Amino acid sequence: DDPLADLHTTDLSDLAIEADQQPRADVGTGTVQIGTGLSRIDALAKVTGRARYAAEHPADDLLYGWVVNTAAARGRITSIDASRALALTGVVDVLTHENRPKMRSLDLFYKDMTAPAGSPFKPLHDDEVHYSGQPVALVVARSLELARHAARLVQVRVETQPHETSMLAHRDRSHEPKSLKAGYSPPPKPRGAADAHWEDASIRVDTESYAGVEHHNPMEMHASTVIVGKDGHLTVYDKTQGSQNSRWVISRVFGLPARKVTVRNPFVGGAFGSGLRPQYQLLLATMAALHLKQSVRVMLTRQQMFTFGHRPETWQRVRLASDGEGRLTSVIHEALAETSRKEDYVEVVVNWSGQLYHCENVRLDYRLVALDQYSPIDMRAPGAAHGVHALEVAMDELSYAAGLDPLELRLRNYADRDSAQDLPFSTKALRECYAQGAERFGWSRRPRQPRSRREGDEWVGWGMATGTWDAMQMFARARAVLHANGQLVVESAATDIGTGTYTVMTQIAAAALGLPMEQVTFRLGDSTLPVAPIEGGSSHVTTVGSAVEGACEKIQRELWKRARHHVDGFAKVKFEDVEFSNGHLNARTGGLSVPLEQLVRLKGEDQIEAKYLLLPNLLKQKKYVRAVHSAVFCEVRVDEELGTVRVTRVVSAVAAGRIINPVTARSQVIGGVVWGISQALLEETLSDHALGRFMNHNLGEYHVAVNADVGEIDVLFVEEDDRIVSRLGAKGVGEIGIVGVAAAISNAIFHATGRRLRSTPMTPDKVM
Numbered sequence: 106d107d108p109l110a111d112l113h114t115t116d117l118s119d120l121a122i123e124a125d126q127q128p129r130a131d132v133g134t135g136t137v138q139i140g141t142g143l144s145r146i147d148a149l150a151k152v153t154g155r156a157r158y159a160a161e162h163p164a165d166d167l168l169y170g171w172v173v174n175t176a177a178a179r180g181r182i183t184s185i186d187a188s189r190a191l192a193l194t195g196v197v198d199v200l201t202h203e204n205r206p207k208m209r210s211l212d213l214f215y216k217d218m219t220a221p222a223g224s225p226f227k228p229l230h231d232d233e234v235h236y237s238g239q240p241v242a243l244v245v246a247r248s249l250e251l252a253r254h255a256a257r258l259v260q261v262r263v264e265t266q267p268h269e270t271s272m273l274a275h276r277d278r279s280h281e282p283k284s285l286k287a288g289y290s291p292p293p294k295p296r297g298a299a300d301a302h303w304e305d306a307s308i309r310v311d312t313e314s315y316a317g318v319e320h321h322n323p324m325e326m327h328a329s330t331v332i333v334g335k336d337g338h339l340t341v342y343d344k345t346q347g348s349q350n351s352r353w354v355i356s357r358v359f360g361l362p363a364r365k366v367t368v369r370n371p372f373v374g375g376a377f378g379s380g381l382r383p384q385y386q387l388l389l390a391t392m393a394a395l396h397l398k399q400s401v402r403v404m405l406t407r408q409q410m411f412t413f414g415h416r417p418e419t420w421q422r423v424r425l426a427s428d429g430e431g432r433l434t435s436v437i438h439e440a441l442a443e444t445s446r447k448e449d450y451v452e453v454v455v456n457w458s459g460q461l462y463h464c465e466n467v468r469l470d471y472r473l474v475a476l477d478q479y480s481p482i483d484m485r486a487p488g489a490a491h492g493v494h495a496l497e498v499a500m501d502e503l504s505y506a507a508g509l510d511p512l513e514l515r516l517r518n519y520a521d522r523d524s525a526q527d528l529p530f531s532t533k534a535l536r537e538c539y540a541q542g543a544e545r546f547g548w549s550r551r552p553r554q555p556r557s558r559r560e561g562d563e564w565v566g567w568g569m570a571t572g573t574w575d576a577m578q579m580f581a582r583a584r585a586v587l588h589a590n591g592q593l594v595v596e597s598a599a600t601d602i603g604t605g606t607y608t609v610m611t612q613i614a615a616a617a618l619g620l621p622m623e624q625v626t627f628r629l630g631d632s633t634l635p636v637a638p639i640e641g642g643s644s645h646v647t648t649v650g651s652a653v654e655g656a657c658e659k660i661q662r663e664l665w666k667r668a669r670h671h672v673d674g675f676a677k678v679k680f681e682d683v684e685f686s687n688g689h690l691n692a693r694t695g696g697l698s699v700p701l702e703q704l705v706r707l708k709g710e711d712q713i714e715a716k717y718l719l720l721p722n723l724l725k726q727k728k729y730v731r732a733v734h735s736a737v738f739c740e741v742r743v744d745e746e747l748g749t750v751r752v753t754r755v756v757s758a759v760a761a762g763r764i765i766n767p768v769t770a771r772s773q774v775i776g777g778v779v780w781g782i783s784q785a786l787l788e789e790t791l792s793d794h795a796l797g798r799f800m801n802h803n804l805g806e807y808h809v810a811v812n813a814d815v816g817e818i819d820v821l822f823v824e825e826d827d828r829i830v831s832r833l834g835a836k837g838v839g840e841i842g843i844v845g846v847a848a849a850i851s852n853a854i855f856h857a858t859g860r861r862l863r864s865t866p867m868t869p870d871k872v873m
């Protein structure tokens with residue numbers, strides 16, 4: 106019996122027809138509210154294969170590109186011999202720096218919307234080799250298999266030069282970052298006298314930690330399908346977190362008018378930051394399609410997913426001192442991170458340490474070491490995942506030095522106001538996170554002493570940590586059209602990387618106009634839609650969600666105006682006194698009600714359209730520090746003989762403003778906790794510095810947490826409503842899920858075994 110027989114005989118052609126449609130909710134949700142828990146409306150499309158990813162879009166006469174990467178870490182290409190590849194029937198071309206079509210060469214054109222200071226990498230630009238894994242040729246053939254085979258026949262000779270890939274070996278030439286990157290603030294100037302206080306303190310800790318390189322490894326590989334239309338219009342399906350960012354770069358690099366390029370990303374199979382910048386396969390596929398005037402697809406392999414951005418390796422030293430009551434008297438946090446020779450990639454690593462707790466004496470320092478490496482790129486709470494880790498492990502150590510419970514130490518240093526900028530928080534329910542998280546976890550039953558509980562072969566330990574992330578808002582536009590048949594279509598060039606964007610935006614619109622979910626379509630993932638930011642920084646709900654609500658409010662007001670002027674009884678009803686439900690506009694008192702359909706048709710039209718531009722209220726926002734908080738509690742079981750750590754229980758209590766959809770928000774935090782477990786115990790890309798190259802570039806050797814690694818995860822949201830961050834009251838949820846998790850695990854391992862592990866990942870060799 107063939108267990109796959111069913112699969113072979115299933116006719117999937119029906120499903121494929123809908124591939125390009127935006128997902129829509131099943132019938133029967135009824136009226137929904139902000140706060141209603143709803144499952145993802147794209148779920149069925151994804152699990153049935155109906156959702157098409159970047160490398161799955163068909164095109165007539167499609168050509169397949171296969172990337173040839175160099176092994177050398179630095180040098181010059183002296184020759185590329187593609188004759189054996191070109192001799193094969195079906196191989197169409199081999200593009201290299203020598204024969205590629207003319208492209209713009211200025212950095213300016215290659216800079217995408219999230220590029221840091223410096224010179225972006227330009228594939229097939231010249232003969233220079235900047236890093237191991239650099240793409241040096243693109244083989245284009247009539248089939249994928251042929252392209253792959255031919256790629257192995259291309260001979261690339263490189264005259265190598267000495268390379269430097271080890272950050273720690275070259276730390277003596279670190280430099281201060283120069284960067285204008287959005288969302289990055291350099292460390293604030295020192296305040297007080299942190300060093301003097303630390304020197305004099307009797308209760309103090311001095312910790313060092315190192316975090317290795319990590320790679321994003323989303324399920325979907327980076328890929329671009331460039332479809333050349335009859336009129337020369339390019340439709341590009343790209344794996345990206347921002348269709349307009351990709352469109353912006355290719356139209357500039359190739360000198361194409363914006364209207365001649367459409368980038369689409371209706372479905373994205375995860376990204377974790379790897380799609381914040383266009384990756385090189387987009388430029389290669391576009392280059393080939395323009396050159397050959399034929400549609401081209403380039404998909405990277407899992408191994409090639411290790412040949413562009415990564416989370417940088419980071420070394421940190423945290424020194425803390427406290428008085429006899431456990432009040433912090435000194436915080437010194439220094440970090441060193443790698444970047445490429447070409448760009449100063451930066452992330453906020455140390456700043457959180459001047460913000461999370463109250464302390465008068467703070468010195469923060471962040472420096473970079475430039476290496477022969479591709480530029481790092483944001484990954485899952487960039488900076489915070491490791492910066493807060495180092496701080497929170499040091500806080501745990503200080504709690505033992507001060508003879509206090511770790512949670513009590515944090516409460517004694519609670520910051521009601523941000524001391525770095527001397528500003529209030531917009532909202533901050535971290536105290537409630539501590540209280541409710543501790544209660545749910547049973548923290549009060551924790552024995553004080555490490556090594557006090559053993560069950561079978563394992564030591565059991567409990568640890569906790571604080572998490573924080575910025576609550577950001579960008580700018581965005583949205584367009585909403587209410588049709589007379591009761592269908593509402595809302596659009597913005599947003600992205601859904603698996604986070605629930607389709608669902609939540611649909612919900613916000615449906616709630617505003619009192620429509621069931623199935624009558625609302627939210628269109629995203631297309632560069633021709635109204636402007637939206639790249640999906641990143643956990644800011645899509647605060648930004649795009651606010652624009653969606655704004656557009657829907659304009660429609661609400663138009664409907665209300667029409668009712669006042671044309672419907673009996675409504676003349677004196679104020680806007681504040683109407684509500685929308687079951688496809689009707691109702692006055693809250695007096696039982697007045699009118700169907701939306703009637704109002705839409707009043708002027709002989711069959712639709713009402715509204716556009717909204719969401720601009721953050723910077724004047725108001727800058728008077729506050731805006732952040733999301735969490736308290737993470739966890740239980741580990743450690744087998745000292747095997748060096749294994751099992752994370753059996755995690756409670757994450759999150760304060761992230763108003764929660765739009767508790768189902769998708771909870772999934773976001775669960776996902777974040779899983780990545781925290783992964784960061785703590787598994788993830789690291791190891792280099793062979795003699796070769797200057799990442800060695801474990803596949804999922805067999807680069808480990809991520811799988812189901813067997815994950816115990817019980819309990820997520821709770823504490824009440825918050827933040828109208829300073831967004832009109833919805835939401836602050837954004839996603840990245841907060843990972844922050845603090847690895848520290849809580851490290852602290853629990855100490856509690857279990859008495860062994861202090863600060864560096865990640867805490868693999869068995871370190872645990873034993």
Ligand code: MOS
Pocket residue numbers: 346376377378379381483484485486487640641642643
């Ligand atoms: Mo996220 S690292 O902002 O995609």
